[in-house]
Amino acid sequence: MINAQNIFPYKFNPAYSRPVAYFSMEFAIDQALKIYSGGLGFLAGSHLRSAYELKQNLVGIGILWKYGYYDQERDGNARMRAGYVEKNYSFLEDTGIVFTMLVHNSPVFVKAWFLRPDTFGSAPLFLLSTDLPENDDMSKSITNRLYDSNEATRIAQSILLGTGGAILLEQLDRHTEVYHMNEGHSLSLNFHLYSKFKNLEEVKKRVVFTTHTPEAAGNESHSYGILQDMSFFCGLQNHEVHSLLGLGGDHLNYTLAALKFARKANAVSKMHGEVSRDMWKSNPGICEITSITNAQNKTYWKDDILETAFSTQDDTLLVARKKELKRQLFKVVADQTGKLFDEDVLTIVWARRFAGYKRADMIMNDWARFIRLIQNASTPVQIIWAGKPYPEDYGAIDLFNSIIDRIKPFANCAVLTGYELGLSALLKKGSDVWLNNPRIYREASGTSGMTAAINGSINLSIPDGWIPEFAKDMENSFIVAPAEDHLSNEEKDRIESERLLEKIEENIVPMYYNDPATWISIMKNSARDVSPAFESGRMAAQYYELMYCE
Structure with missing residues (x-):
């Protein structure tokens, strides 16, 4: 007993x-x-x-x-x-x-x-x-x-x-x-x-x-x-x-x-x-x-080899391990969707509980601009979505399925199912950018970006929840400035979608492909700043x- x-x-x-x-x-x-x-x-x-x-x-x-x-x-x-x-x-x-x-x-x-x-x-x-x-x-x-x-x-x-x-x-x-x-x-x-x-x-x-x-x-x-x-x-x-x-x-x-x-x-x-x-x-x-x-909890979420690379300032090991972790994630992408992703391509992940206020499809608001982003052959981008809606939240389920339908023709976009601890860890370790774009003041904390930062994924976020306590734009993260509070939700969505795409097009994509030293510096700053301040000890x-x- x-x-x-x-x-x-x-x-x-x-x-x-x-x-x-x-x-x-x-x-x-x-x-x-x-x-x-x-x-x-x-x-x-x-x-x-x-x-x-x-x-x-x-x-x-x-x-x-x-x-x-x-x-x-x-x-x-x-x-x-x-x-x-x-x-x-x-x-x-x-x-x-x-x-x-x-x-x-x-x-x-x-x-x-x-x-x-x-x-x-x-x-x-x-x-x-x-x-x-x-x-x-x-x-x-x-x-x-x-x-x-x-x-x-x-x-x-x-x-x-x-x-x-x-x-x-x-x-x-x-x-x-x-x-x-x-x-x-x-x-x-x-x-x-x-x-x-x-x-x-x-x-x-x-x-x-x-x-x-x-x-x-x-x-x-x-x-x-x-x-x-x-x-x-x-x-x-x-x-x-x-x-x-x-x-x-x-x-x-x-x-x-x-x-x-x-x-x-x-x-x-x-x-x-x-x-x-x-x-x-x-x-x-x-x-x-x-x-x-x-x-x-860092003990649970960290990748030991990445942790070694961060602690020893070994950029060669950091880059190599990040590519290996991307390959591990992309095996799941291929298995679930039949799409083959490339570890050399900038990979953005949106993954969390599916609810309307989290705006999983905000990056698609300007469809023509979204298409230009994902079809740019000289600076390609891969995007993955994952997350679980509440099983009776039919609006969120419809949104999840609409994203599946809309990106089906594109070889560099995928929606994954089975978002639990195991897949969450793969996504955080295998992503380059962790996207978080809720309506501001609606996200009490939003901790997924913490474990992404531990694993070399840079937060791209609206400054909500924990983010204002952590983020320094262009130093340890990428921040999307929110629209003014008095505007309607529709107008906020339009403005913030524009600012999100602008951040990706003008800062993130060029830096990833043309300035890898700065990219690595932001990765390392992010991993340094997230612990111990945002470690559960x-x-x-x-x-x-x-x-x-x-």
Whole structure:
């Protein structure tokens, strides 16, 4: 039986000995463990890896998704479709812990699985599952799919993470002083704690919160009626919830409630901190919102040979290794699309979660100019897109498939499927330029560019999220100046698309082909500047210093 005494293989660093439980709906720990969808999971995975490296007294609480998020496949026309295949993991350990919790006023059986720290080099991670023979089919389905589109199932998933995670810690007999909510999905945790302590201040002493969504409308909310029906409030009546949190209205906003329960919250970049404080400032009783900029784990993401080339200033090795990494990526391009890319050609990659505001097709806005760019034989350009839309975001799926259709005739443009940790690493290591062009103020952090920089890919970006804290235009990155705030989205898209193509045509392409010394200098500056400032050891340490122990 696993218990609080035998889950850590190391002695705690005294600076990080306070016991913390880190609740997240997804964790991207390793390609083999498919329990994540995108950036939130990548962040959580890097956090647990750095917690392991720093010997922190932190455990992760998550959910074991039977079918993962989804498998990104192709249909008969090479367009994207979502597939669902059962996942099985021999490396997860049965804790022997099974307990019940209330969902929709009925008992649901929950089993806890354990990922040992030494398996992948991460802090201990507990994963909850309702896929048990004791449960009916509806209860079993709670842990089928990450971010299920059915509202009742989605709420049940939050109850499992929050309330179920808290019950698990009690079953383990683990003394927990800090409960860290990574996004608002685990909100029900607070109602469980309140049912235990009967005092809001006692809950506040123990809870901290990380917000990731820079728009009020994008933060999850549900009607009090359905939350009450689903047993979300752990016995409290709706009027008691209203009174406890000083909230009115018919819907409970998870983020706003979390800001009222927590003693301290953080945004995930300095810019996001400003946006978040402005977004929630009209709500009395919320906690302080500071900022801890997201980061990624260098140990996991770096290429060792590139790292040697950077540290020894060996430009010959740097160039040779970069070409080899491009060849490795291009084997995947050829396998998926039948297109043969050239390692000597400038390669631009756009790869991240597919959502409308990220504007995957912005480089195509002026189609004639785009065609001239990719058909210039003297200074050729190769472009790759990849990323997963939410499986019920049909607008994003249509965009993904429209890009496939539009670039099909071009031998130097490709769209790849299967964007998970493995493909993400290949793209970052095999690209020359990492393109990031969201609508400004919409990207809370956007950490993919950090791991690209570690691997010699230069960021080409709108100055959103983490980028303003890092970027020096034409020194360690290429920056696209945003359009003025007062303009319409359509006008912003037009202006920023023009500026993006201008940056590529006038700076990036000529430098790559005609001034390789400057190109290499920018690569090296980028790799130097991204670490340790944007390495997750800094981030994991800051959470203890600024959130857990303050």
